[in-house]
Amino acid sequence: MRGMTLAQSAVSKVSRALKDLGFRVEDKEIQVEGERVDLLARKGRDRYAVEVKAQAPFRRGEFLGAVANAILQLRFLKKKRSWAPLLAVWVDRAQPSAAPEFVKYLERHAEDLNWLMMDSSGWVKWRINGEDGESLKPALAEPVEPKAGPGKRNPFSPRYQWMLKLLLLAGIDGKYWRGPDRQPANISELASFARVAQSHAWNLVALLEHLGYVRRERGRFQFPGVLRLIEDWSAALRLRPDRGIKARPIYPSRSQDEVISRIIKRAVASGRRRAGDAEAMRVVVGGHHGCRLLGLSRSNVASIRLYVDRPVHALVNSLDLVPAEEGSSLVEVVQPRAEGSVFEGSVPVRGVQVADVLQCYLDLRQSAARGAEQSEFIQERVLEPHFRRQGWL
Numbered sequence: 001m002r003g004m005t006l007a008q009s010a011v012s013k014v015s016r017a018l019k020d021l022g023f024r025v026e027d028k029e030i031q032v033e034g035e036r037v038d039l040l041a042r043k044g045r046d047r048y049a050v051e052v053k054a055q056a057p058f059r060r061g062e063f064l065g066a067v068a069n070a071i072l073q074l075r076f077l078k079k080k081r082s083w084a085p086l087l088a089v090w091v092d093r094a095q096p097s098a099a100p101e102f103v104k105y106l107e108r109h110a111e112d113l114n115w116l117m118m119d120s121s122g123w124v125k126w127r128i129n130g131e132d133g134e135s136l137k138p139a140l141a142e143p144v145e146p147k148a149g150p151g152k153r154n155p156f157s158p159r160y161q162w163m164l165k166l167l168l169l170a171g172i173d174g175k176y177w178r179g180p181d182r183q184p185a186n187i188s189e190l191a192s193f194a195r196v197a198q199s200h201a202w203n204l205v206a207l208l209e210h211l212g213y214v215r216r217e218r219g220r221f222q223f224p225g226v227l228r229l230i231e232d233w234s235a236a237l238r239l240r241p242d243r244g245i246k247a248r249p250i251y252p253s254r255s256q257d258e259v260i261s262r263i264i265k266r267a268v269a270s271g272r273r274r275a276g277d278a279e280a281m282r283v284v285v286g287g288h289h290g291c292r293l294l295g296l297s298r299s300n301v302a303s304i305r306l307y308v309d310r311p312v313h314a315l316v317n318s319l320d321l322v323p324a325e326e327g328s329s330l331v332e333v334v335q336p337r338a339e340g341s342v343f344e345g346s347v348p349v350r351g352v353q354v355a356d357v358l359q360c361y362l363d364l365r366q367s368a369a370r371g372a373e374q375s376e377f378i379q380e381r382v383l384e385p386h387f388r389r390q391g392w393l
Helices: 006-020 060-081 098-109 158-168 187-194 198-210 226-239 256-275 287-293 313-318 339-343 357-365 371-389
Strands: 024-026 030-032 035-037 039-043 046-055 084-091 114-119 123-128 131-136 215-217 220-222 244-249 283-286 304-308 321-323 331-334 347-349 352-354
Touching: 006 024, 006 039, 006 046, 006 084, 006 114, 030 060, 035 046, 035 060, 046 060, 060 084, 060 098, 084 098, 098 114, 131 198, 158 187, 158 198, 158 226, 158 339, 187 198, 226 357, 226 371, 244 313, 256 304, 283 287, 283 339, 283 357, 287 304, 287 352, 287 357, 287 371, 313 321, 357 371
Parallel strands: 046 084, 084 114, 283 352, 304 331
Antiparallel strands: 024 039, 030 035, 039 046, 114 123, 123 131, 215 220, 244 321, 244 331, 283 304, 347 352
């Protein structure tokens, strides 16, 4: 908020937020019996006196005292001019404390008051004339000095991938996905579903909106740019793939299917033995063989991507595998950086966990062995029909 005070900046941001909600805001300064009105807004025939309060950092006692003072000021203005009162609050971080405290206080002391709350992330929530709303406005966010590399601006970084699947795959056929069957209704619910801090969910949605992948409409997250999103996701993974070991079996076998079946069984059994009394190692089958298990195989390529949640080097020997060159490998053993994205949505098929359909699509987009053909088949057969049902295509 360089170049202006906290209060001035808050008034400016509240003014922009109200304009986004269809209000006309008068720019001239207004006083009533010596008391300055922060903003005067109009919508239809109604006029609203807007009292703006700002605080950073959040301190409960000071914050609630400012809210109480604002309520008294608005009651005075309503008595003098009959303007509808509207209390607007800006804080640096609305969650986890400021927003609940604010709503609870108003429910107790000013239940019918119109209000709007916003914070430095561009998050805005309001209740005006009995109607509730919530949105994320990246243009209203405070500029943040970069502290880490450009990965912080990457919507496909490991911390975001599980949330992306929660937004994209909800409602798809259960044989392709084990996650929730409905899309999160709002940012708070997205954070709850993903078991992450709300700030992470806000950051992701703000970034997706900024890049044109998503918009909020009719109370849902709509993805008009969904095909571009999954293509860009694929490209991001090609630029920074998960580290793994490409391998082949030590002992020859007559059937590659037999080899793959034995490797999977040994991996699952090895995970149980190595974990002992602790939680067993998670194993998920992806790649071409994952598509076969999902009933979506288009090619006859016999290869498997084996996702595990343990370091892979120590595991390879226990599976009777040896490192192999790209062209001669049958198995790729990978410990994914985005573990939640890979493991949480996997589906059980014939006694093994198989990667969800979008993960298989992303796997095959990185595969040189007829991966493009197989991924296009998944897109045409499963993903595009699902996206069409959502109204995104």
